[in-house]
Amino acid sequence: MSAITAPKVVCHRGEALGEHLPRWEQFVASSADGFPSRRPSWLKVLQHGFRHKPFCIEATDGQQTLGILPLALVSGWIFGRFLVSLPYLNTGGVIAAGRDAACQLIDGAVKLADELDVRYLELRHEHPVEHAALSAALTSKYHMRLPLPPTTDALWKSFDPKVRNQIRKAEKCELAVAWGGVELLPQFYGVFAYNMRDLGTPVFPQQLFRSILETFVGDAELCVVSLHDRPVAAALVLHGRGITEVPSASSLRTFNHTCANMLMYWHLLQRAIERGQQKFDFGRSTVDSNTFRFKKQWGAQPEPAVWQYYLRKGTIGDMRPEGGKYDRMIRLWKKLPVWLTRLIGPPIVRGIP
Numbered sequence: 001m002s003a004i005t006a007p008k009v010v011c012h013r014g015e016a017l018g019e020h021l022p023r024w025e026q027f028v029a030s031s032a033d034g035f036p037s038r039r040p041s042w043l044k045v046l047q048h049g050f051r052h053k054p055f056c057i058e059a060t061d062g063q064q065t066l067g068i069l070p071l072a073l074v075s076g077w078i079f080g081r082f083l084v085s086l087p088y089l090n091t092g093g094v095i096a097a098g099r100d101a102a103c104q105l106i107d108g109a110v111k112l113a114d115e116l117d118v119r120y121l122e123l124r125h126e127h128p129v130e131h132a133a134l135s136a137a138l139t140s141k142y143h144m145r146l147p148l149p150p151t152t153d154a155l156w157k158s159f160d161p162k163v164r165n166q167i168r169k170a171e172k173c174e175l176a177v178a179w180g181g182v183e184l185l186p187q188f189y190g191v192f193a194y195n196m197r198d199l200g201t202p203v204f205p206q207q208l209f210r211s212i213l214e215t216f217v218g219d220a221e222l223c224v225v226s227l228h229d230r231p232v233a234a235a236l237v238l239h240g241r242g243i244t245e246v247p248s249a250s251s252l253r254t255f256n257h258t259c260a261n262m263l264m265y266w267h268l269l270q271r272a273i274e275r276g277q278q279k280f281d282f283g284r285s286t287v288d289s290n291t292f293r294f295k296k297q298w299g300a301q302p303e304p305a306v307w308q309y310y311l312r313k314g315t316i317g318d319m320r321p322e323g324g325k326y327d328r329m330i331r332l333w334k335k336l337p338v339w340l341t342r343l344i345g346p347p348i349v350r351g352i353p
Helices: 014-031 042-050 099-116 152-158 161-171 182-199 206-215 253-258 260-274 290-296 327-334 338-349
Strands: 008-013 053-061 064-076 080-085 120-125 136-138 141-147 175-180 220-227 230-239 243-251 279-286 301-304 306-311
Touching: 008 014, 008 099, 014 042, 014 053, 014 064, 042 053, 042 064, 042 206, 053 099, 064 099, 080 099, 099 120, 099 306, 141 290, 152 260, 161 260, 175 182, 175 260, 182 206, 182 220, 182 230, 182 243, 182 327, 182 338, 206 220, 206 230, 220 260, 230 253, 230 260, 243 253, 243 260, 253 260, 260 279, 279 290
Parallel strands: 080 120, 243 279
Antiparallel strands: 008 053, 053 064, 064 080, 120 306, 136 306, 141 279, 141 301, 175 220, 220 230, 230 243
């Protein structure tokens, strides 16, 4: 009788990841759900767009991949070091063929977290993975997702009259809707940076969005809504296998009376249906928050998000904006000129998990 060999677990690092990405992409396409945020090529995006150090734990049996765990080292002089799967994205963590492989991948991630001396390891799971090292979890937010009908006419009929009225109002305001790629990046980023300032949040680097558009050609696109040539609402859309996600979307509050944001989301939903998608992911929200109610009016339903942690220093709450800890900093940020937030925001946000 031949001996049973245990799966081999390897930690791939840095530039060496590039040669493995095609194999991992194939593994994910055959074994995981269709969410575009699950694609291993995000490691390249985060390296180029955020300058994060990428890692990937892989479990193999001979030439066969049994599972992967993409990770990025988030490091900054303000908050410290974190190991995250994956920054910017709402869904991440282990992708494995079975529980044994999943646990071995987490073992490897815990070992790497110790080696890198991070504050914590964060795995952005949708469903919990039992592991002794994962002693804490964040479950206060939910993914807001809408099953899509086969036609836009069926979707329109499913909306509440209030939603339809707001869309009609927007259509009467001479708003123009444009779709594109990198050529629309300045318009998108102008709206995005302004909105992030109003929210009191440091803005992501423009290079992040450029990297997304250049990496996921054909699956990533920008939608920009303009009033008399001035961009007033914009969104980044990612199309996966049967699922469309909107990781970033913004609108200018000054133009709320035009309902430009409603018109934009109507076009985003139409785009997904035109591509034959079955589900639309609006992103995560806290129950009963303003964003939760906005997404729910479209028919989106909450699905669980279970972010799990291996804590080494401090607590999860140390980095969460809830509870008022960062209220003073947020109020100050809202008063800064947008040009300044575009300059100092990216170096700060690179260090926030």
